[in-house]
Amino acid sequence: NDLAAVAAGTKAGWDIKPYAIFTVPNLKANAKIGGAAYDPATGRIYVSELFGNGALPVIHVYEAR
Numbered sequence: 001n002d003l004a005a006v007a008a009g010t011k012a013g014w015d016i017k018p019y020a021i022f023t024v025p026n027l028k029a030n031a032k033i034g035g036a037a038y039d040p041a042t043g044r045i046y047v048s049e050l051f052g053n054g055a056l057p058v059i060h061v062y063e064a065r
Contacts, residue, residue, distance in 0.1 A: 026060055028052070
């Protein structure tokens, strides 16, 4: 609803406050995140962990069960 209100111009984007946080599973404690993407067709979230495999990144894929 907040996103729709910002798009409609009835709320400013900087007025939106986070309402939830969570820990991403299967990442190292000091993992560096390179980026994330959401695929609305499959409902999957892709998270890239920089240097997850030595010098190489690891792509984690999450989906609702």
